Amino acid sequence: MSRTVTLILLDATGRPLGALPSFDVPEPWWQEVASIVAEVRRRHGLEVTVLRLLDADRPAPPGGHVRYLAQTVDAPGVPLEPVAVDLAPHPLRQPWAQAGEPDRSVAWATGELRRLGRTVTAVAQQRTWNLSAIWRLDTDAGPAWLKQLPSFARHEPEVLRRLPSVAGLPGDTNSLIDAPVVLAADGEGRMLLADVPGQDRYGAGEGERAAIASGHHLVQWRACGVVGELVAAGVPDLRGAGLADRIRERLAGHDVSVAAGLLDGLDHRLQQVGDCGLPDTLVHGDLHPGNVRGDGQRRVVIDWADSFAGHPAFDILRLTEDVDADAAARLVGAWARRWRTDVPGSDPHRAVDLLRPVAPLRLAAVYAMFLAAIEPGEHPYHVHDVPAALARAAATS
Template sequence: MEVRARLAQQVFTLEMPDDFWFPDVEPMLQALREQYGVEAVVRTCLSEEPITYQLEPPEWYDDELRWIGQHVHVTGPWAQVKTWGLSNVLRIPTTDGDVYFKALSQASTEPGALPFLFAHEPRFLQLASTDRPGEVPAPIAIDEQRAWMLLPGLGTPLAQETDVSLWIDAVRNHARLQRSYAAEPERLLEYSCADRRLAVLDTELDRLLEPNKLTRRLDPAALATLPDRAKQLREAITELAAIGVPETLLHGDLHPRNLAVRDRKVLAFDWTDAALAHPFLDLVTFVEKRSPLSADQRVRDAYLAEWEEYAAPAELRRAVELAEELGTLYQTITYLHLVDHLTGPSQATILRGGDFWMKHLLAVQDR
């Protein structure tokens, strides 16, 4: 794959693997350094076909690096790891190991856009790590106004682990964290989590029945099925609510690469989507084909066992079925909220994600 990078009046051409994803800029910047001797950072991605970046000198991050230096002792060269319309991540070596700087998008809003759904992750992690120490990553420092935070390295992705006991521990601990907030949902709203309880999800479903950037991409036959599908989804919402599992903390993007393992302890990170919602909706992103252990029955049983005080095992299994169905709705609505706040390749990526979830939402016609 040919990638282009522009710095002032210069244009550099690089060959990257065919599966290269434009937000993961570190290998491209390394190739730029090795092939051309150029040190630079990515300001933005201008296009996807071909992938074209606008570069800036490393001094572009002077303000961020000054702030980082107030909180850690930097011991060597830093690297830009990821950047796109939702976040920007740097890796910095320190006397205590690598730490990560993350800046969240200060999203611009189109006229009439839906609200930006992302939680204020720095605030959430600072507060949650204080009252649930060791259960979520504790920031080294945050700047709430600028949506900056500095996090310690958390380990290797759970997706790389083959020991099923680690996967069981991951879901069991996540369920216990969720349950710990079940009696105090208002605290989560104080932490800036989005309110996406089932009643809210029912209301959000109305937006899919109106013209929007996702439904306009449907062919007429698929669009015609949407009203009947909405009726089925409302029935699923009613049934899931009746089972009695309390609505509480939801990660919102709990997949095996957003869980990290260090010293056999697993922590979820990337809490930008944190919400007050039905907890089982996290399973729709956790279970994925590329990670077979995510679908292991022992893993699912361990998660459900943590909820048996609220419902019988058969009811919990039914709740999972309903949550898997409603999870497609939840994710589709998430992408619908995000798309109005992005431009260029980042918006195109979110539109493709929305298309993926909309396809799955419409695929199940018989319950």
């Protein structure tokens, strides 16, 4: 599956110029823009920055014909099609989706790298959507990465800064988990990260997932002692009854009838989870293998934007979500044995069973929060996620 792209261009002052001829790119995922930028350069010798999604010919990704707003400082050498585009401001528009703002972000990152004694030699936009904007900055000392975050994810650099103190415990060196290194952060959503060599581990098998789970357990066990510090630093607090309150608050206004019974019994269920005796800790929130990078020497968990303080079982449930039942049972069994060793008298298996339907219910609340925090033009990214997650919650309750 590919994607057909139409770019509507703005000039350096933000004035609309017209639309480039449409073209295809191989990646179907709407937020991926590196190939768009490269194809416009190849076809037209034009440097562009993609600002945001405008619309598409299908209700949700992937694929289809997608229109974006983009900006250029060059004079296009190809005729542009006149096109009407709504440039009215919106209160929920992300900073990087506005004309001129990506240049300011890159200038900030370039200045921070200069302060660190590194010279930027090339900049490449990688991704832009409602959840983040990402650029690769090549330097004379190797690449660095600029990530810009929405207001609801700005705790990520605070988590990463504290992760070195909870990682690297003695143990099986094949299981240890590292964290990306924060080179700089501006407190307003911009974060500059050191490069993490390797590949994202999509499709990892049971053995690799077992190593991820083992290393992540070490992180979570040490983090139990700093939960209060993490919450004080802005990490969302989803401990105990607070989780039920947050879920109900975020799902208000959505049709939750399919999961009504689960919601009605949520407080009692979470009380039972508490009785299982496991401590609250730092939860990654989206611990699938694609959020782990490995190069054969080290394993790094990336993308902590969904992290929160809460129950450790949420991460093992996410890590085993797409494996067969037997493999999932073995991975959960090993996870439970580690927690029983560290917390004698606890009942990790029961906690997992109780939280199994709560995990997709929490995700439904997360998607509802995304929708409430982004402008309507970007709703297609998540519009189907809330009912889908509610249906999964109901099916597992």
